[in-house]
Amino acid sequence: MENDKKTGPRDVFSHLLAIIFLYVNIFAFGSVVFSFIDLYIPDALQGYGSSTQDGLRWPLAVLVVVFPCYIWLARYLSKDVERNPEKLDLKTRKWLLYFTLFATTIAIVIDLVSLIFGFLNGELTSSFVLKALTIFAIAASVFAYYLCEIRGGVSESKHNGMRAFVMSAIGIVFLTVVVGFYLAGSPQSERLNRFDDERIMHMTSIQYQIIEYWRVKGVLPATLEYLIDDISMVVLPKDPTTLQSYDYRVVSGNVFELCAVFQTSSDQPNAQYGDSFIHGVGRTCFERKIDPDRFPTLKSAK
Numbered sequence: 001m002e003n004d005k006k007t008g009p010r011d012v013f014s015h016l017l018a019i020i021f022l023y024v025n026i027f028a029f030g031s032v033v034f035s036f037i038d039l040y041i042p043d044a045l046q047g048y049g050s051s052t053q054d055g056l057r058w059p060l061a062v063l064v065v066v067f068p069c070y071i072w073l074a075r076y077l078s079k080d081v082e083r084n085p086e087k088l089d090l091k092t093r094k095w096l097l098y099f100t101l102f103a104t105t106i107a108i109v110i111d112l113v114s115l116i117f118g119f120l121n122g123e124l125t126s127s128f129v130l131k132a133l134t135i136f137a138i139a140a141s142v143f144a145y146y147l148c149e150i151r152g153g154v155s156e157s158k159h160n161g162m163r164a165f166v167m168s169a170i171g172i173v174f175l176t177v178v179v180g181f182y183l184a185g186s187p188q189s190e191r192l193n194r195f196d197d198e199r200i201m202h203m204t205s206i207q208y209q210i211i212e213y214w215r216v217k218g219v220l221p222a223t224l225e226y227l228i229d230d231i232s233m234v235v236l237p238k239d240p241t242t243l244q245s246y247d248y249r250v251v252s253g254n255v256f257e258l259c260a261v262f263q264t265s266s267d268q269p270n271a272q273y274g275d276s277f278i279h280g281v282g283r284t285c286f287e288r289k290i291d292p293d294r295f296p297t298l299k300s301a302k
Contacts, residue, residue, distance in 0.1 A: 011080075011090055011092070011093070012090075012092045014076070014077060015077065015090070015092055015093045015096055016092070016096065017073060018070065018073045018074055018077060019096045019099075019100060021066055021069055021073060022070060022142070024062060024066050025062075025063065025066055025067050025070055025173075026138055026142065027059075028059040028060075028062040028063045028066065028067075029059070029063060029138065029173060029176065030134060030135065030138060031055070031056075031058075031059035032056060032059045032060060032063065032176055032177075032180050033131075033134045033176065034131055034134070035055050035056040035059075035180075035183075036176075036179070036180075036183070037127050037130045037134075038055075038127065039056075039183060041125075041126050041127045041130065042127070056184045057190075060177060060180045060181065060184060063173065063176075063177055063180075064177060067173055067177075071170065094150070097146050097149055097150050098150065100142065100146050101143060101146055101147060101150070104140075104142045104143040104146075105139075105143065107135060107138075107139040108135075108136060108139045108140065108143070112136075114132060141169065144165075145165065145166075148162065189264070192263040192264050193264050195240050195241055195263060196262050196263055196264050196266065196279075198240045199239065199240065199246075199260045199262065200277045202237035202238075202239075202240075202246065202260075203246060203258050203260060203277070203286070204277075205237060206224065206227070206236065206237065206246060206248070207258060207288060209227045209234055210227065210248075210256060210288075211290060211295055213226065213227055214254070214290055214295060214297065215295055215296070215297050215298060216297070216298055217297075218297040218298075219253075220250045220253070220254065220256050220290075221250075222250065223248065224236055224245060224246070224248045239260065239261070241263075242261070246258060246259065246260050247259035247260070247285070251287065254289060254290045254292065255287065255288070255289045255290070256287075256288055256290075257285050257286065257287045257288070258285065258286050258288070259283060259284065259285040259286070260279075260283070260284060261282060261283050261284075262279045262280070262281060262282065262283075262284055263281065264281060265279070265280045265281050266278055266279050266280075267280075
């Protein structure tokens, strides 16, 4: 009866929440490390211009919020078990711990199988190996820690080895978050990047309208205002910050130039547009030549 008085729904949900926090942190931490690997050791099979920074921000946000919550809850449960040793026999706690061991064991086995398959499939690149080692290290660490918990609830305060292990894990996660924030860039720089992405999208739309005008009329429009058409509902996009029209001029019969003022520098090919819109900071112009064979006019088709 005494045991029933000291264990209840609070203990059940506390342990359940701690395990959920653990899983969330594992996936977020793994995603951040994978982004580091993709950034510094890109895999040629993945193509170029992948949104590594975009994929970095979400797991970083999860770690910043959920990891401190997990640390606090884990310490609370550890202190509670020290005060009430009988809670070591709480069935829910044991079930969750054994399930965690089961899940990490499966992860390790799958990781080893993937490593061997990658070797046989010719995909054993540095990036692949580092990702496999990351999964193995995370799973092995979780397995070792919770195996000690099952064997007797090893307390950090009473075992220097366990305390060093926990502090090292916290330090690694903290360092990962700091590096992640550095690589992800500041919110202000990301805002400027998004404005530049919108400019490129606008220029792509204008470029398409110019080509359509060429195909119908057989000549390039003298100015961008010639593209405006209320019937087909063509509206010219404007710079998202200055609200000014983009610069355009006809170079020759089938060559034109589009210009915009960018706020950031992009020296890497874009995943969607390739190297068509590589630009620096400031005014950048893009010269385009229409190939009559690829884009024949309606008049020539007749």
